[in-house]
Amino acid sequence: NAGVMQNPRHLVRRRGQEARLRCSPMKGHSHVYWYRQLPEEGLKFMVYLQKENIIDESGMPKERFSAEFPKEGPSILRIQQVVRGDSAAYFCASSQYTDRGANTGELFFGEGSRLTVL
Amino acid sequence: TQLLEQSPQFLSIQEGENLTVYCNSSSVFSSLQWYRQEPGEGPVLLVTVVTGGEVKKLKRLTFQFGDARKDSSLHITAAQPGDTGLYLCAGEDLGGNTPLVFGKGTRLSVIA
Numbered sequence: 001n002a003g004v005m006q007n008p009r010h011l012v013r014r015r016g017q018e019a020r021l022r023c024s025p026m027k028g029h030s031h032v033y034w035y036r037q038l039p040e041e042g043l044k045f046m047v048y049l050q051k052e053n054i055i056d057e058s059g060m061p062k063e064r065f066s067a068e069f070p071k072e073g074p075s076i077l078r079i080q081q082v083v084r085g086d087s088a089a090y091f092c093a094s095s096q097y098t099d100r101g102a103n104t105g106e107l108f109f110g111e112g113s114r115l116t117v118l
Numbered sequence: 119t120q121l122l123e124q125s126p127q128f129l130s131i132q133e134g135e136n137l138t139v140y141c142n143s144s145s146v147f148s149s150l151q152w153y154r155q156e157p158g159e160g161p162v163l164l165v166t167v168v169t170g171g172e173v174k175k176l177k178r179l180t181f182q183f184g185d186a187r188k189d190s191s192l193h194i195t196a197a198q199p200g201d202t203g204l205y206l207c208a209g210e211d212l213g214g215n216t217p218l219v220f221g222k223g224t225r226l227s228v229i230a
Contacts, residue, residue, distance in 0.1 A: 004160070033217055035220075040222075040225075041222055042122075042124075042206055042220040042221050042222040042223050043161070043206065043208075043220040044220070045217045045218070045219070045220075048217050056216070056217060058216075059217075091160050091161075093160075106151070106163055106166065107161075107163070107218065108163075109153075109160030109161050109162070110160050111158070111159055111160050112158075112159075112160050
């Protein structure tokens with residue numbers, strides 16, 4: 001089975017451009033999470049999505065950032081008008097939802113997309 | 119806001135030595151997970167601990183969940199260069215309604 005697939009692995013953008021990061025979850029997984037990691041930092045939660053629904057976006061900056069997980073196709077994290085501070089590794093993870101009591105919360109991570117803003 | 123503090127932040131040891139890294143919080147978690155992340159890769163789950171006082175062993179790695187479910191430790195026996203990486207702990211809150219909260223990690227370097 002293919003794991004979580006992220007692309008591109010590396011993306012370079014100039015200030016003011018748009019960045020689009022894609023994530024295909026593991027087969028059979030319907031829940032997708034996006035995390036951001038700065039150098040020497042842990043993972044900071046951004047957004048949690050199910051197919052066609054945003055479940056929790058409490059970690060998303062209010063402006064310029066958006067995420068979707070359409071019925072067909074990968075989840076996309078979109079950053080508009082990028083600034084240098086957006087440079088980071090963006091990780092996508094997926095999980096297989098079960099009833100709350102049986103969900104171990106295990107996340108399967110992709111290899112990340114590394115965004116560099118010049 | 120739940121916070122997980124990991125210590126030490128950096129650790130460099132010789133092959134064959136033992137080590138322990140810690141993950142502490144003032145909050146109670148329903149479970150704690152440990153991940154290892156290698157450079158250029160995503161984190162990979164090592165173990166999940168759920169019960170207070172629980173001890174789990176994974177070959178040379180021993181994980182313990184504190185009795186109060188606020189802290190956890192990872193002990194590695196006879197470290198090897200292949201153990202090098204960033205060790206992250208992550209907590210799931212009691213309600214299960216918020217995503218995993220990650221610590222900043224312990225960066226381990228094992229020198230041959």
